[in-house]
Amino acid sequence: MSTTHVDMAERKVVHDERVKERNRVQRLLIRPEMGALLGAIVIFIAFFIVAPPFRSPEALATVLYASSTIGIMACAVALLMIGGEFDLSAGVAVTFSSLAASMLAYNLHLNLWVGAAMALVMALAVGFLNGYLVQRTKIPSFLITLGTFLMLQGINLAVTKLVAGQVATPSVSDMAGWDTAKAVFASSFTVLGVSVRITVVWWLLFTIVATYVLFKTRIGNWIFAVGGDQDSARAVGVPVTAVKIGLFMFVGFSAWFVGMHYLFSFNTVQSGQGVSNEFLYIIAAVIGGCLLTGGYGTAIGAAIGAFIFGMTNQGIVYAGWNPDWFKFFLGAMLLFAVVANNAFRNYAAKR
């Protein structure tokens, strides 16, 4: 193994001589998120033309907020999908985290931060359980997490009714730790006279960190490898089980993060929330260029996918259309995105 220490100075010369610089435009075009980016621009221009209220900076802030709560989760779900797995329990895991934090702090008379910390442990445990079961049983994660999805949904409803006596948790806005926690998870700040929610910042941070991890660290390399071909990855010494469990736990962490935002934003939590959101996260990741089969995709793509979701969600309202059509547009866009991404990828493969 000592041969791994090579004279890099010498190698680089060779590198510069031999590598033909690939056409920059072409290189850009074959990025996984390219289709999504073009789609986002088209949708932005379309709403900009048809919906006058959409043009205001306030509207952009609203769109970004709608995108951010989906985007934080989409980022984690995208990493998991690149790692070759699914998590259908991601939507209810968000509600599970906020319910846990709220009820633990309220009923045990704890500081909200302590409740939040306990909820974090539980959210990570759910992620670990998902990952462990998938790796241990070799059953597709679609089925395993479908199971945990239903179980969490049941727990959310049953435990809330049992503890709180109703389907929503009591308000926690007068408890210790509320102000600081709200500042972290659910505050707003003003940029050029426009109020922007802090989740937008967190969303961008999640995306930047995930992108760095994916492309600039060995863990990122391993994520692509376990998603692309886990047997090959194992054969060359990649810790497949650890990587996959880690990815599920990251989804758990993100669910906790978004759950805390909802808790400190609304101060009570409806126990039935979050169902079917898991599909929005997957849709955002897929629109952003992630392959369902794993091993391909980017975090930036997922962010663009979430932004498309936010734009459409708000844009329909600003355009004065009947919001009942929203799901139709979302579905149409998903279909279009999948076809377009496929075309881009085939184009890339031919080069």
Next chain:
Amino acid sequence: MTATVERPEHDAPSGGKVPLVELKNVGKSYGNIVALKDICLRVHAGEVTGILGDNGAGKSTLIKIISGLHQQTDGELMVDGESIRFNSPKEALDKGIATVYQNLAVVPLMPVWRNFFLGQELRKKSFPFSLDANAMRATTLTELSKMGIDLPDVDVPIGSLSGGQRQCVAIARAVFFGARVLILDEPTAALGVKQSGVVLKYVTAAKEAGFGVVFITHNPHHAHMVGDHFVLLNRGKQKLDCTYDEITLEHLTQEMAGGDELEALSHELGRKGA
């Protein structure tokens, strides 16, 4: 017709050097099934040892023993003249014995350079210790060009390379990460004539660079082109052990196909053709 050596001498001429890997009367039984019996084999630096055999001859079992996946039940495995028992592929790797399996252990969608360094990524020396992508690209390119593989761009997904090129990348990777003995499991099995040529050239290059190569195949033509030393397995037993000078391609082919059986077969087919 009787050049076949049923039981080779243990101290057959080997150039006076200590073999990198030597098998002495190695046998392997799975329960009451004897998969291998009395195999004697030497792998020298700078030599290609061709292991031939039809399906079920025991080739896979043999490489699994040398690569540390299985342990022999009889006989001795020697590395650098010392008796040793591998408990895992990792231990074999540490001794410089690397196996390139048929599925190659590559991830098709990942770029060539990421595949090359997968599991052993180079990182920058300073915080935040991110991947040293340029060094890895450059090293991959150099290592591949050393062995005569001309890739203009190591950023293409490895799945877009031809089968022969992929095989060569997998071999180059094993070489780069410190292998002295290369075990190639049917590297030409799924390849066309031209692609096989690429791999065979690479095998010769590796041999000339001083590696001990174990070349497993059921194609006597390929084995005869690059081999210095041939071992023929049949139903778990060693049927032949000879050097390049001692055997012709025709003879090797005939032995491989089971000698008399082939004659009978060609006779039969010849009649049909007439």
